[in-house]
Amino acid sequence: MAGDYYEVLGVPRSASAEELQRAFRTLARRYHPDVNSDPSAEERFKEINEAYHVLSDPQTRARYDRYGPDFRQVPEGAPAGAGASPGGGRSTGRGRGSTVRTEGVDIDLEDLLRGFGGFRGFDDWGGATASMPGADQQAEIELTVEEAYRGGKHRIALAGPSGERSYQVTIPPGAINGQRIRLAGEGGRGSGEGAPGDLYLVVRVAPHPRFRLDGRDIYTDVKVAPWEAALGATVPVATPGGEAKVRVPEGSSSGRQLRLAGEGMPNPRGTPGDLYAVVRIVVPKRLSRRERELYDELSRVSTFDPRAES
Amino acid sequence: MTHPRWPLAVVIPPRTIGLDEFARRARLHPQLVQRYVALGLLDAKRDAAGELRFAPAQLAVVARIQRLRATLPLNYAALGLVLDLLDRIRELEDASRRSAPPWT
Numbered sequence: 001m002a003g004d005y006y007e008v009l010g011v012p013r014s015a016s017a018e019e020l021q022r023a024f025r026t027l028a029r030r031y032h033p034d035v036n037s038d039p040s041a042e043e044r045f046k047e048i049n050e051a052y053h054v055l056s057d058p059q060t061r062a063r064y065d066r067y068g069p070d071f072r073q074v075p076e077g078a079p080a081g082a083g084a085s086p087g088g089g090r091s092t093g094r095g096r097g098s099t100v101r102t103e104g105v106d107i108d109l110e111d112l113l114r115g116f117g118g119f120r121g122f123d124d125w126g127g128a129t130a131s132m133p134g135a136d137q138q139a140e141i142e143l144t145v146e147e148a149y150r151g152g153k154h155r156i157a158l159a160g161p162s163g164e165r166s167y168q169v170t171i172p173p174g175a176i177n178g179q180r181i182r183l184a185g186e187g188g189r190g191s192g193e194g195a196p197g198d199l200y201l202v203v204r205v206a207p208h209p210r211f212r213l214d215g216r217d218i219y220t221d222v223k224v225a226p227w228e229a230a231l232g233a234t235v236p237v238a239t240p241g242g243e244a245k246v247r248v249p250e251g252s253s254s255g256r257q258l259r260l261a262g263e264g265m266p267n268p269r270g271t272p273g274d275l276y277a278v279v280r281i282v283v284p285k286r287l288s289r290r291e292r293e294l295y296d297e298l299s300r301v302s303t304f305d306p307r308a309e310s
Numbered sequence: 311m312t313h314p315r316w317p318l319a320v321v322i323p324p325r326t327i328g329l330d331e332f333a334r335r336a337r338l339h340p341q342l343v344q345r346y347v348a349l350g351l352l353d354a355k356r357d358a359a360g361e362l363r364f365a366p367a368q369l370a371v372v373a374r375i376q377r378l379r380a381t382l383p384l385n386y387a388a389l390g391l392v393l394d395l396l397d398r399i400r401e402l403e404d405a406s407r408r409s410a411p412p413w414t
Contacts, residue, residue, distance in 0.1 A: 032381060034374050034396060131337050132380065133373035178407035193337070194373070202407060215408075 134188030174266035216273025
């Protein structure tokens with residue numbers, strides 16, 4: 001819901017006509033539905049246009065300053081203090097033109113001639129074309145790695161022109177970063193008989209403490225003891241779909257990637273990604289007496305030099 | 311009764327729309343559509359008979375042209391530039407979304 005017209009344009013009440021125009025142009029560019037595909041931009045764009053439409057005309061501006069949001073209920077030329085009829089609220093576009101006096105009003109004539117200042121919001125695109133389709137919109141939907149892996153139903157709430165809209169969407173299993181989910185006809189509203197645009201939900205997979213994604217491939221660390229790395233072992237590894245077992249071959253150093261084919265992100269239309277368990281050798285923080293003896297012996301016996309050029 | 315035997319896969323040529331149908335769906339006069347093509351704002355191919363054929367996705371481009379024309383004082387050259395820039399921004403945004411985020 002629009003607040004104060006001055007707040008909408010981000011200018012003080014004392015703003016000059018030039019300041020108003022500068023604020024309007026800057027904001028109108030930023031929130032233009034073809035530049036800004038955020039679903040909330042459409043409403044903002046309308047508010048900006050409506051605010052400027054009222055404030056750019058010195059007479060309607062004076063009436064707005066005096067009567068506030070209900071100024072349209074006050075007959076033109078009414079003396080100050082004439083009662084505004086309550087309950088009407090703001091009109092939303094239709095019939096607004098009738099309250100604007102164009103006679104002898106100092107508006108930006110150049111703009112008017114070029115159709116810019118005459119823009120009146122999405123319900124009335126200024127008359128050049130009666131019907132115009134709405135713009136496509138885009139919003140992000142954030143999923144955890146597990147949610148993206150499994151897919152399933154999600155509820156998403158978006159700010160829209162008529163309050164908050166809520167959608168239940170079905171995410172296919174194996175959704176990846178940047179994947180789009182199309183909600184036909186849920187984008188920007190058209191004007192006249194123009195069809196609405198589509199709403200695209202763009203998947204963003206949230207950072208995960210354990211899983212890193214590269215396309216459909218998943219990387220995760222698998223912690224192993226020094227002797228497991230040296231001798232080889234079969235160890236459990238967490239995957240988004242549950243626990244799996246991975247065989248660490250003997251002689252695996254830190255950083256070695258063990259591939260679990262097909263255990264990455266599912267792919268409804270092809271081969272799934274792979275899961276890479278990245279070996280990370282972890283040593284005990286404190287050694288027992290016996291462990292220390294064994295490590296001491298190992299260090300005496302071994303000829304292995306990890307820093308030797310290989 | 312035997313089932314009809316279907317080919318396993320058929321190559322479906324991309325569907326295109328003729329000028330009149332395109333203009334009707336865009337709610338524009340065909341001459342204006344032709345003008346947009348001549349100005350390089352819309353993509354169209356000519357078929358064997360020399361008639362213009364449009365990909366359905368061009369309807370979204372027409373809608374964008376109409377919205378931009380209705381709200382900004384752009385001439386056709388500037389409009390073409392805005393369309394190109396918006397396309398490029400979209401491509402870059404898509405690419406940056408798909409590429410590995412900083413936490414990997």
